[in-house]
Amino acid sequence: xxxxxxxxxxxxxxxxxxxxxxxxxxxxxxxxxxxxxxxxxxxxxxxxxxxxxxxxxxxxxxxxxxxxxxxxxxxxxxxxxxxxxxxxxxxxxxxxxxxxxxxxxxxxxxxxxxxxxxxxxxxxxxxxxxxxxxxxxxxxxxxxxxxxxxxxxxxxxxxxxxxxxxxxxxxxxxxxxxxxxxxxxxxxxxxxxxxxxxxxxxxxxxxxxxxxxxxxxxxxxxxxxxxxxxxxxxxxxxxxxxxxxxxxxxxxx
Amino acid sequence: xxxxxxxxxxxxxxxxxxxxxxxxxxxxxxxxxxxxxxxxxxxxxxxxxxxxxxxxxxxxxxxxxxxxxxxxxxxxxxxxxxxxxxxxxxxxxxxxxxxxxxxxxxxxxxxxxxxxxxxxxxxxxxxxxxxxxxxxxxxxxxxxxxxxxxxxxxxxxxxxxxxxxxxxxxxxxxxxxxxxxxxxxxxxxxxxxxxxxxxxxxxxxxxxxxxxxxxxxxxxxxxxxxxxxxxxxxxxxxxxxxxxxxxxxxxxxx
Numbered sequence: 184x185x186x187x188x189x190x191x192x193x194x195x196x197x198x199x200x201x202x203x204x205x206x207x208x209x210x211x212x213x214x215x216x217x218x219x220x221x222x223x224x225x226x227x228x229x230x231x232x233x234x235x236x237x238x239x240x241x242x243x244x245x246x247x248x249x250x251x252x253x254x255x256x257x258x259x260x261x262x263x264x265x266x267x268x269x270x271x272x273x274x275x276x277x278x279x280x281x282x283x284x285x286x287x288x289x290x291x292x293x294x295x296x297x298x299x300x301x302x303x304x305x306x307x308x309x310x311x312x313x314x315x316x317x318x319x320x321x322x323x324x325x326x327x328x329x330x331x332x333x334x335x336x337x338x339x340x341x342x343x344x345x346x347x348x349x350x351x352x353x354x355x356x357x358x359x360x361x362x363x364x365x366x367x368x369x370x371x372x373x374x375x376x377x378x379x380x381x382x383x384x385x386x387x388x389x390x391x392x393x394x395x396x397x398x399x400x401x402x403x404x405x406x407x408x409x410x411x412x413x414x415x416x417x418x419x420x421x422x423x424x425x426x427x428x429x430x431x432x433x434x435x436x
Numbered sequence: 437x438x439x440x441x442x443x444x445x446x447x448x449x450x451x452x453x454x455x456x457x458x459x460x461x462x463x464x465x466x467x468x469x470x471x472x473x474x475x476x477x478x479x480x481x482x483x484x485x486x487x488x489x490x491x492x493x494x495x496x497x498x499x500x501x502x503x504x505x506x507x508x509x510x511x512x513x514x515x516x517x518x519x520x521x522x523x524x525x526x527x528x529x530x531x532x533x534x535x536x537x538x539x540x541x542x543x544x545x546x547x548x549x550x551x552x553x554x555x556x557x558x559x560x561x562x563x564x565x566x567x568x569x570x571x572x573x574x575x576x577x578x579x580x581x582x583x584x585x586x587x588x589x590x591x592x593x594x595x596x597x598x599x600x601x602x603x604x605x606x607x608x609x610x611x612x613x614x615x616x617x618x619x620x621x622x623x624x625x626x627x628x629x630x631x632x633x634x635x636x637x638x639x640x641x642x643x644x645x646x647x648x649x650x651x652x653x654x655x656x657x658x659x660x661x662x663x664x665x666x667x668x669x670x671x672x673x674x675x676x677x678x679x680x681x682x683x684x685x686x687x688x689x690x
Binding site: 324326332333334336349389423 | 546576
């Protein structure tokens with residue numbers, strides 16, 4: 184039912200788009216219609232697959248690294264007071280720097296290859312994951328901590344058995360954000376300097392007035408983003424069956 | 437019935453605790469000073485008082501969760517410190533939603549990295565059976581009602597098998613009927629143990645307490661013990677109980 188509704192909405196939007204293009208007669212190199220984009224998707228499929236594979240690899244590697252590093256830093260911050268004192272201000276200040284502004288620097292340091300894009304995606308993912316997990320670790324129900332103290336639990340045991348599982352839903356929201364921003368990081372990295380990837384393909388197509396190809400690349404990127412988000416969302420729901428569903432009203436029909 | 441639940445090797449000797457000179461200041465105001473309270477061995481002592489009188493903080497001091505303000509002294513009948521020898525039960529059930537009912541009962545062992553021996557698991561199952569939750573071991577807390585969740589908390593508290601049981605308004609979040617049923621279950625389960633129970637409900641104190649102290653006023657004082665006749669859980673419709681309830685309400689108001 185939900186899927187059907189989404190499909191109908193998409194179909195109506197596509198029809199509107201095609202209608203605008205047909206009625207106004209906008210030139211193809213300004214706004215191609217959905218049919219033209221579909222045509223480009225089909226014609227350029229091998230090209231899109233090749234560049235898409237590059238971008239997808241960057242996204243997944245960035246996600247993996249960003250989540251691992253973010254999780255590790257959140258655990259470090261939560262476990263050690265000294266780490267909190269010295270690193271928290273650093274974390275806050277670094278979060279204020281627009282990470283995208285670092286993209287040229289990353290390309291300069293790590294080259295035109297995949298490394299600079301993976302680093303970009305990692306940086307973009309790192310902060311939402313770190314802050315989400317750290318916040319979750321700090322907001323443990325105080326009653327649980329009291330109970331654990333009367334039970335003679337060590338600090339480590341409390342972290343492992345109570346604070347970490349209790350923080351997993353917050354960590355999950357961080358992961359969802361990470362899945363949504365990871366493609367942005369990879370594509371921006373590609374824009375700044377690369378020889379492969381969907382971002383590179385888009386710039387290239389734009390320069391050569393192949394706007395239908397640009398849209399086709401955008402469609403592939405959109406599919407990646409949605410699929411990634413859905414996969415992460417499903418994974419989180421599976422991993423946290425005790426977490427009450429956040430959309431009970433939507434699940435009912 | 438109780439024998440297999442409390443094997444002799446584990447059964448703690450009844451312990452009595454004396455609190456003297458208890459003092460609590462909050463924001464420059466003295467909530468109480470020079471308070472004394474005796475928690476007698478093997479019976480339930482109820483501390484009855486209105487909200488904000490400082491009774492929960494007094495319990496937290498005994499539990500080792502709040503730093504006792506000097507010159508507060510907490511002495512035990514065997515002279516050893518109380519640390520690690522209390523079982524604590526709060527108003528919220530404090531069940532961990534990601535653990536099953538059985539794992540929640542075994543939480544203490546898990547937190548202390550104790551081996552999950554078959555004997556330990558069997559004891560947890562027996563305790564769940566005692567509080568009327570046999571067959572629900574593998575369920576998650578979210579599938580239980582409020583009363584059932586608090587029953588799991590009782591089983592978890594007894595599982596700790598500590599010489600002193602501290603209960604902070606354990607049934608106040610429940611509806612009236614569920615509360616009465618749980619009081620029955622608790623009285624049966626806690627028989628023979630040293631218990632300090634905090635409550636603001638005179639009827640609850642009268643049903644469950646061997647000795648009842650009223651804590652009231654600012655700075656708060658603790659009145660002499662009231663010892664209702666008969667053994668807990670006392671019947672709700674006992675006329676003597678109702679007369680004593682009036683007396684307790686009078687003391688609370690005064």
